[in-house]
Amino acid sequence: MEALYAIALGVLSGCGVFLLLRARTFPVVLGLTLLSYAVNLFLFAMGRLKSGAPAVIGAAADAADPLPQALVLTAIVIGFAMTAFLIVLALRSLGEQGTDHVDGKEADE
Amino acid sequence: MNHLLILPIVLPLLAGSLLLMSGRLGLRWQRLFSCLATFLLLPVAVLLVQKADSGVLTSYALGNWVAPYGIALLLDRLSALLLLLTAILAGFAVLYACRGDDERGASFHALFQFQLLGINGAFLTADMFNLFVFFEILLIASYALLLHGNGRARVAAGLHYVVLNLFGSALFLIALGVLYGVAGTLNMADLAHKVALANADQRPLLAAAGLLLLVVFGLKAALLPLYFWLPRAYSAATAPVAALFAIMTKVGFYSLLRVFTLVFGSAAGPLENLGHDWLWPLALLTLLAGLVGVLAAQSLRMLVSYLVVVSVGTLTAALAVGSVEALDASLYYLIHSTLIAAGLFLLVDMIAQQRGDKVDALVQGPRLMQPHLLGALFFLGAIAVAGLPPLSGFLGKLLLLQSISGGQALLFWPLLLGGGLLTLVALSRAGSTVFWNVGLHMHDRARSDIWRTLVCCALLSASLLLMLGAAPILAYTRATAEQLLELAPYLALVGGGR
Numbered sequence: 001m002e003a004l005y006a007i008a009l010g011v012l013s014g015c016g017v018f019l020l021l022r023a024r025t026f027p028v029v030l031g032l033t034l035l036s037y038a039v040n041l042f043l044f045a046m047g048r049l050k051s052g053a054p055a056v057i058g059a060a061a062d063a064a065d066p067l068p069q070a071l072v073l074t075a076i077v078i079g080f081a082m083t084a085f086l087i088v089l090a091l092r093s094l095g096e097q098g099t100d101h102v103d104g105k106e107a108d109e
Numbered sequence: 110m111n112h113l114l115i116l117p118i119v120l121p122l123l124a125g126s127l128l129l130m131s132g133r134l135g136l137r138w139q140r141l142f143s144c145l146a147t148f149l150l151l152p153v154a155v156l157l158v159q160k161a162d163s164g165v166l167t168s169y170a171l172g173n174w175v176a177p178y179g180i181a182l183l184l185d186r187l188s189a190l191l192l193l194l195t196a197i198l199a200g201f202a203v204l205y206a207c208r209g210d211d212e213r214g215a216s217f218h219a220l221f222q223f224q225l226l227g228i229n230g231a232f233l234t235a236d237m238f239n240l241f242v243f244f245e246i247l248l249i250a251s252y253a254l255l256l257h258g259n260g261r262a263r264v265a266a267g268l269h270y271v272v273l274n275l276f277g278s279a280l281f282l283i284a285l286g287v288l289y290g291v292a293g294t295l296n297m298a299d300l301a302h303k304v305a306l307a308n309a310d311q312r313p314l315l316a317a318a319g320l321l322l323l324v325v326f327g328l329k330a331a332l333l334p335l336y337f338w339l340p341r342a343y344s345a346a347t348a349p350v351a352a353l354f355a356i357m358t359k360v361g362f363y364s365l366l367r368v369f370t371l372v373f374g375s376a377a378g379p380l381e382n383l384g385h386d387w388l389w390p391l392a393l394l395t396l397l398a399g400l401v402g403v404l405a406a407q408s409l410r411m412l413v414s415y416l417v418v419v420s421v422g423t424l425t426a427a428l429a430v431g432s433v434e435a436l437d438a439s440l441y442y443l444i445h446s447t448l449i450a451a452g453l454f455l456l457v458d459m460i461a462q463q464r465g466d467k468v469d470a471l472v473q474g475p476r477l478m479q480p481h482l483l484g485a486l487f488f489l490g491a492i493a494v495a496g497l498p499p500l501s502g503f504l505g506k507l508l509l510l511q512s513i514s515g516g517q518a519l520l521f522w523p524l525l526l527g528g529g530l531l532t533l534v535a536l537s538r539a540g541s542t543v544f545w546n547v548g549l550h551m552h553d554r555a556r557s558d559i560w561r562t563l564v565c566c567a568l569l570s571a572s573l574l575l576m577l578g579a580a581p582i583l584a585y586t587r588a589t590a591e592q593l594l595e596l597a598p599y600l601a602l603v604g605g606g607r
Contacts, residue, residue: 020276025268032275039282046290068289071238075282078245082275085252089271092256093264102272104265 001049005041012038023107025090025100032086036079043072113160114169114184116153117192117229120146125222132216140207143218147203150196150225154189161189162585166598168235176235177296177603183235185599186589187440191232191363194444195356197571198451199225205455205564206349213258213347220257224250224353231360235602237288237295240364241281244329248274251357254350255342266338266345273338277328284321287314297371299603301596305378312379319373319383326368330361331421332388333395339418340402344410348458351410352451352568358421359447366428366436366593376596388429389517393524396422400528403535409457409469412539413450416494419528420446423509426521430513436590438508441583445493445501445575452568453490459483459561460543465552471542475552482562484544486569491536493572496529501575508583 012034019031047068055066090100097104124146128139160167161184169182203221211217227247234240252274256267289295291311292303307315328335339358343351369384377383399418406412424446427439457469460483467474477483489500496502506525513521575582592598 020272028272032272032279035276035279039279039286043282043286046286048290068286071285071289074238074242078242078278081249082245082271082278085249086271086275089252089256089264089268093268096259096261096264102268104261104268 005045005049009038009042009045012041023102025093025102028102029083029086029090033083036075036083040072040075040079043075044068111167111169113153113156114167114182114233115171117150117157117196118182118226118233120149120153121222121226121229125219125226128219128222129216136212139218140211143221144203144207146222147196147199147225150229151193151200154193154196157184158186158189158193158585160184161186162588164588164592166602168602177294177299180239181235181296181602182233183297183602184233186585186592187363187366188232190440190444190585190589191356191359192229194359194447195225195228195232198356198447199353201455201564201568202349202353202451205352205561206347208558208560210258210347210349214256217254217257220250220253221353223247224254226250228356228360232363235297237285237297237300239295241278241285244281244360245278247357247360248278251354254353255346257350258347260345262345266341270338270342273328273335277325280321281325284318284325287318287321291315291318296603297367298599300372301374301376301600302603304372304380305376307378307380316380316383319368319380320387322368323365323384323387326361326364327391328361330358330365330425331395331418332391332425333398333422334391336395336398336418336421340411340414343414343417343454344408348455351414351454355417355447355451355454358417359424359443362421362424362428362443365425369428370431370593371596371599374596375594376600382431385429385431388425392422392425392429393520394422396426396524396528398422400531403532406535406539407471409460409471409539409543410454412471412535413453413457416453416532417446417450419532420450423525423528427509427512430517431594432512433587433590433594434512435509436593437583437587438505438512440586440589441501441508441575441579442505444582444586445505445572448568448571448575449490449493449502452565452571453494455561455565455568456483456486456490459557459565460487463552463555463557464543465554471539473546473548474543475555476547476550477544478551478555478557479562480544480547484540486565487536487540487544489569489572491533491540493569495533495536497533499576500572501579502572504576504579 016031016035019027047065050064053062053064054060055064057063094100167184171180227243230243252271256263291314292300304315331339373380373383399415399422402415406415424439424443427435461469463478464474493500493502496506
């Protein structure tokens with residue numbers, strides 16, 4: 001399971017970084033979203049991957065670490081707010097400058 | 110338990126939330142309330158400095174959960190000093206903003222308080238994840254503050270700033286994940302224990318996490334490959350916001366200092382002083398790049414922004430040396446550079462308001478309304494920044510030069526001294542263009558404002574005060590540097606290693 005998980009994270013963050021380096025704001029926003037998915041999954045996995053282990057001591061023979069779950073919840077909330085802000089900013093940039101290029105002007109201008 | 114420690118966080122949080130809700134109250138009441146809340150931070154910070162100066166580390170367990178299981182705040186001399194500096198700077202910035210800059214967009218004062226909440230929290234926390242959370246708070250407030258006042262330049266600079274910092278946050282989380290996955294804790298002092306006890310399999314992972322943190326904090330502090338966002342963002346921001354942002358690069362510097370003296374510091378066994386070898390060349394190159402920027406700047410705001418980059422390079426070089434003397438000098442220089450940079454941002458704004466559509470560009474412009482006053486202030490600021498006697502920049506640079514010896518001095522001395530000369534050249538050129546190369550007539554929409562002038566004078570005269578009060582300040586920074594390098598009390602906070 002670990003290998004599959006690691007490959008999935010690698011693909012997600014690779015796609016994220018690739019999209020982040022594009023010149024239009026929409027792919028950049030998508031790239032950051034993919035990257036933050038990858039980061040959240042990574043944080044989650046830092047409590048070690050176990051199945052059938054609730055995050056409560058004594059409820060089962062094997063307990064999962066609750067802290068990464070709390071961390072990942074915080075990270076999701078923050079990432080969500082930041083993405084929302086970035087989308088509004090990207091729209092604002094499009095409205096104000098008339099182009100969706102990240103530099104605010106077309107490359108050949 | 111003494112609850113004074115949480116006040117710098119709770120006070121702006123409360124004030125910011127109330128200000129958000131009191132949008133209908135009208136600007137006058139908002140201003141009054143915001144100023145009151147900001148000025149209240151000052152006595153709190155003074156009390157905290159007094160408390161910290163006893164040399165005892167004060168820990169505050171949030172929710173009464175004992176560290177390392179709960180989240181703790183930690184007050185030492187360094188955090189108290191930076192809290193006081195933030196409170197002083199914020200007081201002046203909010204006064205300046207009340208003279209009209211806060212009308213240019215919605216919710217300025219609420220955002221300002223949230224920004225303070227993030228900065229104060231970052232200085233106080235003793236937990237890595239909590240540091241991340243406070244970083245995000247100060248960043249999201251800074252995004253909105255940077256865009257305050259609208260305009261094309263701000264939106265363009267804002268987009269780069271936001272995307273870069275979001276990427277930085279992703280790296281920060283990856284580093285935290287690795288640290289937690291390997292060490293099983295995020296409390297800084299506990300991490301220091303675990304890093305020292307790590308076995309050979311864990312060490313490369315911990316080193317990777319540490320260096321990722323170096324990248325993240327390097328981005329916030331604006332170190333060489335990651336400083337390109339700073340001049341555009343700072344020169345696009347409104348003046349009081351830019352003045353407050355002068356402390357933001359110092360938050361990055363503070364985090365570097367914290368992580369690489371405590372977690373990966375002298376007690377970290379084989380990972381001892383992990384970051385220092387990287388920081389030294391990066392700091393010198395940042396210094397150099399900042400100087401090139403200062404010389405090439407086309408506008409006064411750009412020039413001051415690059416001066417911020419130069420000061421970051423200088424500070425980080427001292428951090429990379431890591432001796433008590435170097436840290437002592439860098440802390441003194443930090444106080445000086447923050448206040449003077451903020452003062453210069455405000456001064457440039459006042460100059461720009463008297464030059465009509467030429468604003469702050471370094472070209473021939475109309476005659477200024479107050480050429481003597483603004484010229485004198487500019488002269489004072491230039492002397493302070495370039496490091497000429499009798500102002501504080503001179504003492505700061507002298508101490509830095511004295512603290513660095515041997516092979517490192519061979520590189521650092523010419524850069525710092527030559528840098529002072531180049532700064533002086535750039536500032537003289539800028540000053541003579543703005544004040545002497547002028548037309549016959551004043552611009553008809555030139556404005557002056559006595560309150561703004563007073564605030565700017567106060568910030569720049571801090572340089573003189575820093576020189577006159579150098580003995581007690583240096584005694585404090587010296588004790589701070591000694592405290593930072595003496596790790597045993599920090600490690601004892603979490604019960605001596607389990």
